[in-house]
Amino acid sequence: MRVLLVEDDRMIGDSLRSALRGEGHAVDWVRDAQAAHGSLATEHFDLVLLDLGLPDGDGLPVLRALRARRDATPVIVLTARDAKGDRVAGLDAGADDYLVKPFEYDELAARMRAVARRHGGRAETVMQCGAVTLDPATRQVTRDGQPVLLSAREFAVLEALMQRPGALLSRAQLEDKLYGWGDAVESNAVSVYVHQLRRKLGADFIGTVRGVGYYVGRPGGGTP
């Protein structure tokens, strides 16, 4: 997933970014409301983690502006404000979830998965496509019931493809989910990961539309 992290505290931002990267997410980190506005206006993210107390103002206007543009990007508010009124205001401003600091990383990760699931319109927690299953919570992938070992980035590519079976994802879109700003993007890295996934899951598991992108399942929707 490509995540925008809006957090002014250096230590929290640093650690959170490292932890999220460790799970294969691409993380872009901004430290004030203005930068958050700019990033959200120009780029696409799968999820936003939004702190409310920012040095140049409150985080809620950022959220309201996003929703005013009819942008449905999932947003989880992370804040030290624990009053009921604050939580209600946060959710009513358009947040998908509200987490009070200090939180456990595991809980944040679970909430991120839940928000992504809802956003993708899925009810089941384990994604399935043909003989392949992917469990975002345990980060386990099986083929014909046998566990398959994937690297964090291979997992991220597969997760992005399996979220909407049949949908085409371009190389650039996949790169977006793997790399934040400042990450060195290796050329044809996506092709390399797709190659590895085909080797591990079957050559015809991931289809290619030359010049357009990759898909799993039947192009246009549904599982094979």
Added chain:
Amino acid sequence: MNSLRTRLLVWLLALLLLAAAVFGWASYTSVLAETEALFDYQLRQMALSLRDQGEIAPDQAGALADEQFDFVVQIWTEDGRSIYASRPHPELPARALLGFADVRVGDLTWRTFSVATRARVIQVAQPQPVRRRLAAATALRSVAPLLMVAPLLALLGGWVVARALRPLRRLALDVRARDAQSLAPLRADALPDEVAPLVAALNALLALLGGALDAQRAFVADAAHELRSPLTALKLQLKLLRQAGSDEAARGAAVEQLTQGVDRAARLVEQLLVLARAEPGAALTTEPLDLAELARQALAELLPLASARGSDLSLHAEGAVPLHGDRAGLTALVRNLADNALRYSPPGARVELRVGVEQGAPWLQVDDAGPGIAAAERDKVFSRFVRGAAHDEPGSGLGLAIVRSVAQRHGATVALADSPLGGLRVTVRWPSTAPRP
């Protein structure tokens, strides 16, 4: 006897009884004097009529025998032979003194009147106690109504007192109904003038307590809020440490981050404690100090930070700067100012401290080459947990709040200005310590 009501009642009754006693005594003595004169007149009349009459008529003898007045009439011939006695009273002397006389026989005093004719001596006598008894009875009758209304008066007094004390009782109920949370002022309407000042004083105290309590609540709430960030960082850093597993490089980095996180949390807690001690209301112990020496010691503690940043930290003092104050608080003040100056200046920049005395008034000045504080922001930065714009220094947001608190407790002023070094100049001025001329 601590009840105001009982006390008032007892005193009221005592005064009532005293009044009855005085009244009774006065009427007793006046009645006694009157009856004396009356009875004397009666004695005399009786004796004179007996003399003029010569004989005692039977109806007169009856009156003479009246037990109530206890008259005794004796008649002697001139040679001393008793020829008549209304009742034989052997105690009475056989001889009579002419005119009025008090004759004491045994333990009984008699009032006598004697008159002599050619042939005989007539004496009429009456015991004194009879007179006193009659006087006392009259006196008692005059006091009786007073004694009879006394219980009624006591009852009435009790009611009046209870009624007058009702505002006090209501006040007590009002106070008793409170808990530690309700510090709203007490109702001051319809209170008697004697109680109103007490309620006003209580309300003033309640307001003071409420203010102190609010300040403490705000402080605790702020502190709890501010502790969330370091704790969040710590939790995430622990997560990273676990995530690192056997990867040595990742473990080392995670441990390094965790150490910084713990240091930050510890520093915040330490600053909170310093601030709590510097808050108004905390005990303040003052002693004679040398501000120059104190600044030297505070700077010595900051040398590691200064050298780590390659900053040039210097102190300019032309001599001792005598100051009477709280050592711990003033050390925290100097350290926080110097620490801020170091952290917010670019690495390698100069930070200059100056101390001195001007007309007996000590002052301290800290200059840095940091970004400074915009004039419009200068009032805000003294509030708790207000940090300047985003920067990489994990400040607690308490440094200037501590400086202000300590300064206020010493009667000192803190002024922010632009520094010739390019950053912020903080000047602290204490009141003059020189003896007044």
